[in-house]
Amino acid sequence: MLSGxxxxxxxxxxxxxxxxxxxxxxxxxxVPGFRRSVVAIESFDNTLDAYYNADSPLGHGSQIAEVATxxxxxxxxxxxxxxxxxxxxxxxxxxxxxxxxxxxxNGGWQVTETGAIVTSTGMPVLAQDGPLALPDGLxxxxxxxxxxxxxxxxxxxxxxxxxxxxxxxxxxxxAGTTLFxxxxxxxPQEGNVLVRQGARExxxxxxxxxxxxxxxxxxxxxxxxxxxxxIDQAIQQNTNPQA
Numbered sequence: 001m002l003s004g005x006x007x008x009x010x011x012x013x014x015x016x017x018x019x020x021x022x023x024x025x026x027x028x029x030x031v032p033g034f035r036r037s038v039v040a041i042e043s044f045d046n047t048l049d050a051y052y053n054a055d056s057p058l059g060h061g062s063q064i065a066e067v068a069t070x071x072x073x074x075x076x077x078x079x080x081x082x083x084x085x086x087x088x089x090x091x092x093x094x095x096x097x098x099x100x101x102x103x104x105x106n107g108g109w110q111v112t113e114t115g116a117i118v119t120s121t122g123m124p125v126l127a128q129d130g131p132l133a134l135p136d137g138l139x140x141x142x143x144x145x146x147x148x149x150x151x152x153x154x155x156x157x158x159x160x161x162x163x164x165x166x167x168x169x170x171x172x173x174x175a176g177t178t179l180f181x182x183x184x185x186x187x188p189q190e191g192n193v194l195v196r197q198g199a200r201e202x203x204x205x206x207x208x209x210x211x212x213x214x215x216x217x218x219x220x221x222x223x224x225x226x227x228x229x230x231i232d233q234a235i236q237q238n239t240n241p242q243a
Contacts, residue, residue: 015220021067022214025205033106033178034203036070036210069180071169074105074202082143083109083117086199087163091191094162095123096131097175103164103188105201106178111140121176127151127159134158145197161195164188 021037028034076086085107087093092103102123109117109125115134117125124131134140138153145151149161166172166188172180182188 015217018217018220019214022210022217026207026210026214028177029203029205029207029210031106031177031203032108032200033074033104034205035105035178036203036205038068038070068170069172069174070204072204074204076196076199076201078199080198082140082197083111084198084200085109085145085161086196086201087191087193088196089165089191089193090169091163091165091193092180092188094126094164094188095119095179096126097123097179097181100181101126101188102175102179102181103172104178104180107195108200126162128162129159132159132161143197145195147194147196149195163191163193163195165191165193 018039021039025036071090076088085093087105087107092105093107094101094103096102104119106119108120110120111117111134112122115136115138117132117134119125126132132151134143134153135156135158142153143151144153145161149163150157151159151161166182166186168186171186172182175181
């Protein structure tokens with residue numbers, strides 16, 4: 001009976017965590033380049049068994065095995081804005097983070113007063129030879145970005161976008177809403193992708209799909225609550241002869 005209590009309690013915890021993750025996805029549905037998070041659930045006894053390398057009894061409940069990122073692409077939407085750039089294919093833009101390069105699919109950029117091309121949070125966009133910037137006297141409406149990532153303005157070449165990809169995307173670690181970092185041992189490869197100026201890639205969150213998952217998580221939560229209530233009543237009847 002106590003095993004049943006624990007199983008129901010862990011099921012409640014998993015359902016609540018899943019609902020929080022779904023709510024997080026829905027909250028970022030309109031953020032360009034956002035990648036939804038998904039959970040993998042496994043029985044707690046399997047995790048315990050792997051930890052101790054020994055057989056363990058069944059019925060120890062469940063837990064979140066992993067929170068992973070779904071890297072499937074979002075839809076590209078035409079904006080006509082010169083500083084909006086979308087990637088076609090499996091790749092990332094490279095930007096300069098506080099502690100090294102970061103990777104993103106969010107191509108909504110801005111130009112600073114000094115001509116630097118930066119992300120919406122002010123991180124410099126990187127070309128092959130360093131941060132990308134407009135030369136003095138040139139403006140963003142003169143910016144042209146070719147499908148291969150070559151950047152020019154006013155008829156002069158100003159850089160080549162640093163486009164990268166990774167053999168195993170699951171090794172990337174979230175470093176912000178639309179940013180990812182790679183562990184030191186993970187080496188980025190040159191991205192064989194195309195870019196599209198005047199377009200933005202939307203998030204890959206499906207509102208209908210997330211709402212369906214939220215309903216499932218709510219049903220799981222309700223079922224676990226009913227189990228807890230039933231076990232609680234059974235315990236009271238067995239420990240209170242007058243009940």
